[in-house]
Amino acid sequence: MVDNLQTEGRLRPVDLARAHGLSAQAVRNYEAAGILPAAARTDHGHRVYSPLHARALAAFLALVAGHGHRTAASVLREVNDGAVDAALRLIDESHARLLDDRRTLEDVEGALRDLVPEPDGEVPGAAGGFIGALAAELGIRPATLRKWERAGLVRPRRDPVTGYRRYDEADVRDARLAHQLRRGGYPLERIAAVVAQVRSAGGVEPLEAALREWRDRVTARGRAMVAGAAEFDAYLRAREREREQKATA
Template identity: 35%
Template sequence: MDEPASGSPRAPLRTVDVARESGYSVQQVRDLERLGVIPAAARSGNGYRSYTPLHVHALRAYRGLAGAVGPVAARQLLAELRTGTTAEAASAVNAVHVRLAREREETLRAQRALRAIRAEADTSAADTSGFERESDAMTITELAEALNVRPSTLRFWEQEGLVTPERVTSLRARRYGVSAVGAARIVVALRGAGYGIPAVREAMGSLQRLDGLEETQRILRHRVDQIATRTMALLRAGSDLATVVASAQDPTTAQVP
């Protein structure tokens, strides 16, 4: 039940007020309260919910965070912001910005690798001048660190036929040349875009065909656009996130309209 309307500008907010100001429906407000996205509303003696402006800020912050990192991670992060120190909260939000920036950079690297593959296909030569020249070859540990994945992930991709390393020494230690590094960057971008192993395998297998190159290019362009959209969602949530963090340090801010 919702508390009846009041003529006082500082009266507690009703569920319908919070819904209108946050952009969620009344039922969504209740569901998100149940999930812990916003603090539990106070209850009057007759059971009516009463909210504060902080609940509106928290819901708006959640909308932006969910758009940036997904609903589950957004719920976890909001819980951290409400319980941690200002320094911890700032670090947590900054980590999201860093994550998005890294995803964008990896996708751009994948695009450059794809252009090099196109150049090879066009010239029918082993010209890899378009690839990154961070090194002539990388060990599995170096490549895993560069891509922010585990070495076991690269081994799994090898088993699935996605990335083929060079094998050297009698111990069969894996080393990845520039072509393999470029392929691995494309795999990272495709996996980050939500494509499953079968779809990635098909894409990687089709890179020597013009249609395969075009489709993978389209996927990577869409990936860059998605990351930009997620980044904008995080930026829009900025002031609301700041209010949530401030309220954790000074509960009186919850009453600020």
């Protein structure tokens, strides 16, 4: 039943909670955390929220979907403290991280495409060769391959007779992948994680499904950011209207 509080534009914690499938305690916790503006109190100490609080809650939950809980909470706290520019900076930084993720995905996809075997199933080049041959194929110094080995990017075997490093087909694949990503400016530790994924998947082809899932997540996050921006803008506009009304009252 709609009570007098609601008809007057005054809302209880449960009123805000029901609209989003939350508990009333969750709403109170969000207020205590600064995610919602401080609520007014009745003479008996009960919290009284307004449509502005409803906007704040909707904005927070929409931002969580695209930016994560920590960033969304920080954004709302900054706004509620009157630091809108600081809040916008947090959103800009989150968008920059998504762009970096997208570029990393594209670079990994490009690097893996370059590793697709030849039609006869063989990887051309220095498979089974020594360090000098592989370094020459990649246009790098043998010292670079030794550095990559120390970082775990390549794992050549030692020739049982000479003790020299020998690079098999998987080693050549890993070296080419590392070379592509290094050219893209990625640090060795990030490359090592990608190479480890290729190894655990048993090669490049099994990673295609994982890359599709990764791209789907990036796309979903981007769309969630767009949706969150609309709710966040609505909250900012509601705050501005309330401030103007108070100034003219």
